[in-house]
Amino acid sequence: MQQEAAIREPLILGNKSYKDITDDVVGPIVGPAPKSWKILITISSLVALYGIGCILYLIGTGIGVWGLNKTVGWAWDITNFVWWVGIGHAGTLISAVLLLFRQKWRMAINRSAEAMTIFAVIMAAIFPGIHMGRIWVGYWVFPLPNQFGSLWVNFNSPLLWDVFAISTYFSVSLVFWYIGLIPDFATIRDRMTKPLAKKIYGILSFGWSGRAKQWSRFEEVSLVLAGIATPLVFSVHSIVSMDFATAVIPGWHTTIFPPYFVSGAVFSGFAMVQTLLLVMRKVMKLEDYIHVRHVEYMNIVIIVTGSIVGVAYLTELFISWYSGVEYESYAFINRFSGPYATSYWIMMTCNVISPQLFWFRKIRRSLVATFALSIVVNIGMWFERYVIIVTSLHRDYNPSSWGEFNATSIDVGVFIGTLGIFLTLFLLFTRYFPVLALNELKSILKSSGDSQKAVQNQESK
């Protein structure tokens, strides 16, 4: 059995037994819905409905209802797309990369972080879909034989790479998540007394029985999936960044983009995980499983990735001057002093300065400060994408075609709507799905539970 040093804080507090873990997670699913959950889901589904209304209006009328024009042909839509995909990256990082590194603290948060990934990628996929204008011919992005002659999609284009990257990322994350869920659905099935619910969880659990051979395969499959999801997650945001980096637009055409986007994605994703989990642990009474130690570890990831993002901003700025290319220099001068300077300075403050506060142990371990800063980071990372996209597009080589972008109410409505849909899905997940990976948590109870630590401390005295 794995041992952990006695001086480390336990990962699971409160002297739990195996049965307590099951009770704490399955109990809320079997019992009636709490009032706070009902209030939250009502609000978020109303927002979601408003968003769906805006999307339907957009599809019915055309993408002109967004503030786009012939100079700025991409704005909030692609900003939101990149923002949502970026958020998704934290879930895969937690479940795959931390699994390869054998980080046990991931076990309390991986299930909900992966759910967040899946819902965030769905939200991201909405934007390129509706930006097509004619969404009903969306299947043209696939290489299908067609009636227009031998015309194939262009495999040299990063936009097509993105189709493959996002769909692979989504489906592999979904499978990874579901394979982990099967044994936990079996636990719910075996405890459920209501016949209909028992039947539903029975179907969802695929007849899982927990045989030794099944577990042996389960562990191997999790490890291999983690192994292939790790390069996958890095490739996805690298390809997203190439959507910009391969274009000859000043401010986009830089080789720093892939690593810069990937660390930005992890940075924003962990911030979103903090925002969601700090609320969830309170509402679902999971304080013994997700506590200060987990929050602190995530904040450390936020400092690291946030600092990489900060270095990338400064490098970009320096290189734009050092390159001697006047268009490139102007793009950056225009970013920090032009019509979108406010967005630029919001981005700089939120992403470069605010995460550095986590160097203070007090702030890093304070739940209130973490929650506030996580929202600041989310806002900052949205503005980062907005700044990169809009400032580079609105003024490029030819001053006669310079323009400006102003968001319309539909731009705002669709974005707020995706927040609503996302939260609705996440709330449904917390109500009906096991929010902690039961089988994984039980396996670390002995090495990192309260009672084990007490024994170890006794021995060392």
Add this chain to the structure above:
Amino acid sequence: MADNKVLHVMYDDDMKLLEAARELVAQGIHIKDVYSPFPVHGIDPVIGIKRTRLAIVSFMFAMTGTSLALLGMWYFMISDWPMNIGGKPSFSLLENLPAFVPVTFEFSVLCGAHGMALTYMLRNGTLPGMPATNPDPRTSDDMFVIEMLDAENEMSVEELEAAASKTSPFEMSTKQYEA
């Protein structure tokens, strides 16, 4: 001598089960299976479970994906309808290969992951609507069960029970089953 009886010995701790399994196997008893709420590390060699080959399966599916992706892109972009896109080479797969790396990688991952996941489901017998076969609902909560068949052992059920009762079980039960 076998009268088709199955013996389920339940333990309330994974370490107790592991110890008991070692003791029983040392007496020459064949353990059919073990049911547990989470993976009990170290049980596989004791009850004679070999390492799964699913990782190899995944590699083979991934290589199939690599070949299909390259074949497809060669056909679409080189053979069937070469296009001049910004002067990029479009007349041989090798010259155009750098631009094909991302899609090849993604498609290999897609095939490797889904191929392995499907094989895993089929080999495990876990598919939508399959009935659960764990002997007791508590094995998905906090109990650990060793399953033994008299037909697979030289002993009768009574002898198996006697051997198992020395391993401090939490509970024991014997059932008739259809051979």
